[in-house]
Amino acid sequence: MKPLFVTTLLTLTCLFSVKAQNIDSLKTAINAMAPDTNKVMALLQLSKEYLNIEPKDAIPFAAQARDLSSSLSFSKGAALAYKYIGIAYYQQSQYIEALENWRQSLSYYESLKDLTGIANIQSNIGAIYQNQGNESKALEYLFNSLRNAEQAGDEFRIASALINIGSVYQHKAATYDKAVQYYQRALPMSEKLEDNDQIGTIAGNIGEIFLERGRTDSALYYLKRAEKAFENTVDIASVLINIGRVYENIKNYSIALQYYQEANNAAVKLDSKLYETRAQKSLGAVYFATNNQKQALVAYHQAEKLANSISSSFELKDIYKGLANTYARQKSFEQAYKYQNLLLDIKDTIYNKELDIKLSNYEFNFEIEKKQSQIDLLEKDRVLKELDIRRQKFAKYAFMAGIGLVLIITVIIYRNYRNKVKVNILLDSQKAQIETLLLNILPGEVAKELQQEGHATPRFYEKVSVLFTDFKGFTTIADSLSPQQVVAELNDFFFAFDEITERHGIEKIKTIGDSYMCAGGIPVSSEDHPIRIVRAALEIQKCMIEKNRQRVAKGLDAWEMRIGVHVGPIVAGVVGKNKYAYDIWGTTVNIASRMESNGAPGQVNISESTYELVKHEFICTYRGKISAKNIGEIDMYFVSGTRDGSSLS
Template identity: 45%
Template sequence: MLSRSLILIVSMQLLFSISFGQDKFRDSMLAVIAVQKEDTNKVNLLNKLAYETRQQDPSSIDYAKQALVLAKKLNYTIGQAQSLKNIGLFYIIKGEYVPAQEYCEKALAEFTKANDLVGESNILNNLGSIQFNMSNYSKAMEYYMKSYEVAQLAKDTFRIATVLNNIGIIYLDKPSTRNLAIDYINQALEMGKKINDRGNMGLSYMNLGDVYFAMGNDSAAFYNYIKATEVFHPKDEMFGYILNSIGNLYLKNNQGDLALKYYEEALKKSEELGIKIYMAQSALSLAEYYINHNDPNKAKQYFENALVYAMEMKAGAELKRVYGGLSRIYAGRGDFAKAYDFNNRALHLTDSLSKFDADSLRLQYSVGLKEKEIELLTKDKDLQELEIKRQKIAKNALMAGLVMVFVIIFILYRDYRNKIRINKILDKQKEEIEGLLLNILPAEVAHELQRDGAATPKYFEHAAVLFTDFKSFTKMADVLSPQELVAELNECFMAFDDIIEKYSLEKIKTIGDSYMCAGGIPTPDPDATMNMIKASFDIIEYLKHWNKKRIEKGMTPWELRIGIHVGPLVAGVVGKKKYAYDIWGSTVNIASRMESAGEPGQVNISASVYELIKHRYDCIYRGKISAKNIGEIDMYFVNQEPANEAKIA
């Protein structure tokens, strides 16, 4: 199970500095702010107060909101960004990740507007930490990699060290990548030492402890946990996690009394600071301790406490442990209905790990190579034994030797034929595997997967996304049998496949009656948007002919909406058991909104698409649509006939 040791790496400096005279500091700051003019200095002072009191003062969010109101009034972009970041930080500390995500995204927009690379990297890292705490590891890795790129551009050593720590701890999950995790975390530790940043140093020691614990190296784990306690202050929010981890080490080594002591202290520390993720983990440790020491009543109490914290944070990994524990308790009591219910909930909780799992493919490939090596060694050994026998027979009699030569030649020939036959079978299987990969993945991605054993997610600055959807599909589905429905959908989607292949577009997936494709990935293509418009009209034309045949048979025609948007997105391979090439980003969401706001038989496009095609196609403006976190977006219908070239100015 992945560690939670990096969830609070979210600020311009690590959440490490603990102010002992916080009340005195707050009062003195409020006194200064009270006489300060309504200017940018007052915004900065309010933001400083919000940040420094974020851990223990519930009013810290009020200070940040006051700063935000004044910054907007002054049109002070950096002040707005810092205020939004502090509000998001407040919610992260409280474990309320939905509002935290919302405010961090707003802060990112303001930092980007101000061209503040350090702030941008900071917020991208915060967003990654939010996704990590919600067990959405794939999305977390996407944010961390982007934060790392921006930090390098800004030459921000602190931020680079922070993100290296975060990336390293994600790699802890898989045994095959734990050495990689150690490498990333050690890089972060060295950077922390270089700039004397005790926050990153302490976090690195703590993360190394987690990795070594997972690898079974208890002495190395204990050493690093103790180093972390030496670096962190006892009132730091990470301290509860470290105490819980040390408790796990003692429990593993059959020192239950010490384990219980550390678990109780970890819960107490976490409750003092209100860090819900660590409260959930400590409560889970205590619950599992008591269930293993035959005290199901206490175990149930702690499981229920952990459930409250985990539900508030939507923490998937912790919820899975809670459900599993409660299932065992109710089963022990003979209440099999509740036991079944909680077991069912546990089974349906799955981790969303943002990186591609290629372990089984590498293993199969390695085993295949070993089998070939063994086969060749076995054949060589047989040939050597035959050669020795032939020499012995040749010494006894020339005739017998000649006979043996012919026997050997025959055996060699038979082995040779067998080898040719086996190689043909292997070549055929290889072609089938390659063909299967090419059917489910783009050629470039499939080749990278075969070559490297993994496919790296990529960021595309400019890509086009198309969605289609059949109007009133649910009503049509009600009057058709399942077999008829699937057969007709399949006929349409196969035709769509041929059309997008014709225009060098990439099919992404189908969801029910929706069809999704993209252009400009995995290889950038400047003609992708224009090709997508052409493909859209081919799809509409195909459906006209298809519906004409349906009407002649007295059947209801199918009406199709099409929506297109262009912009940046991330594309890559996801999945743990079944590979899938997918795309993410606001561009995908806006394309979906274009489709849902469209009309049957029309191609509905966003303003960004319109700017790219207006010189080639006549378009009809049809108003605006609101998109979350984006604002209002202009929409256009595209006329099927291209605009007259004489109209180009």
């Protein structure tokens, strides 16, 4: 279906209809105009023309309109100028700059009491927070947008806000009902406005929700409405693919094939490589399900070619999986092995892309917090300056009043001195708290170096043991629980893991979602860290068995976990400037992660290099090889217990 907040983006570019003009002629006309409000509007028209051609070139003209509006006290022109500058930055994915300009635009619209303009900008700001994964902040702005649109009586913006709110709720299965509720409120308004884009978006999104829930009749009803609304648009291919999915789910493969082929034809006609890729991928899946392996390979290979042309890693993941399964069914194991390896590589690529997105979101939130801090500091500085002026006036009046006020001044000075003493005591207390917090975040040696030198030097370690854990099916488990329950469950397990690793002298590195990562032999080198980390791994699995026994006794589902361990060289150091984090890097970390992902629930899976260091202490079972990117094949072993029969804590 269409991406979230599509109606917001339509609002951004389609609010003011400007007739197509020759840009050079428009520039010439502007140069001859007097510096008045008409020139402001002409500059904004020119900026809008560039928004549809090259967004970065729209900024200088909108900036001229902004400056001229400021000199003329033309608030409406300033509001539009900041809005267009924000649009240009948004289209270039420069969200911090877009947000700054839209907030300026919002302040002008608020001064004008222009409810339609306010609703528009609030919806745009909500789009930024939704893109950055901050759903609570997105909903805050979208509900304010809805409220102002309702007060203005603007049905188009009311419908847009309702659709966008539904899009946020559609992101999680637990809030599907809320999403449908807001979509169904928007649908009659969009039909009254005869806005096919809104109608298609609403119907298609509701259809997707019912499709995910397995309610095929309802899904077909809404998807058919979307098909009619999106006729002869690029989105028709997406709707046809979803209708095909409905028939594929109920195993009516012949009709599913018809819709996938129709979607492919529409995508080719409209030159949409993405939807053509998805249609071919879907055809391959149906051919595979009906044992038509020859046609499945043709479709999958065509999808592979298309996905590579648009560099779509997420589509390639499904395609490589389909090709591996199809070749395996044909007993062409060499080809199946080839695509299985490509599948593993693309999963690594997707993992890195998702990590980049998360880091980008963290950076966005950090920059927003930093800018807010700067605003707060400026406000405090203004207040302090005002206080300083008041003190000067007070001193002047005190001197004029004579010696009788000396006592009052002395009292004031003494009181200020007492306040400073209290502040110093408070600062000393806060310093002690910060030092304690730093020791909780970083290893003692690293924290000490950071305090003394102002930085921590990255270090290379020749031999470090790295352990990864991961819960099997965590996404499914998390979808069935509330956010509070998910955090409580993870805390229960991770607190227990912290106690085990601390007891064995293992350094906890970090948690990543439902994964837990720790390492032995850093920051202080030791010889027996491989043995200690394997003992810790066995104790963690023993802890999981006991906790699952308690959960089953309470009627709760058991959580299954994989553990992987590898020993090798790494680089360790502190990353970040304002928020420190001790982290490790290198091939060893990647191999440890692969040991975990290729392990089995309830088992400790170790690499060959780890096995050679601990085989005299533990009972290990050989379980085969795994292919690691840029490394080659690595032997793996399951650890089942200690050789001396000693019990674990």
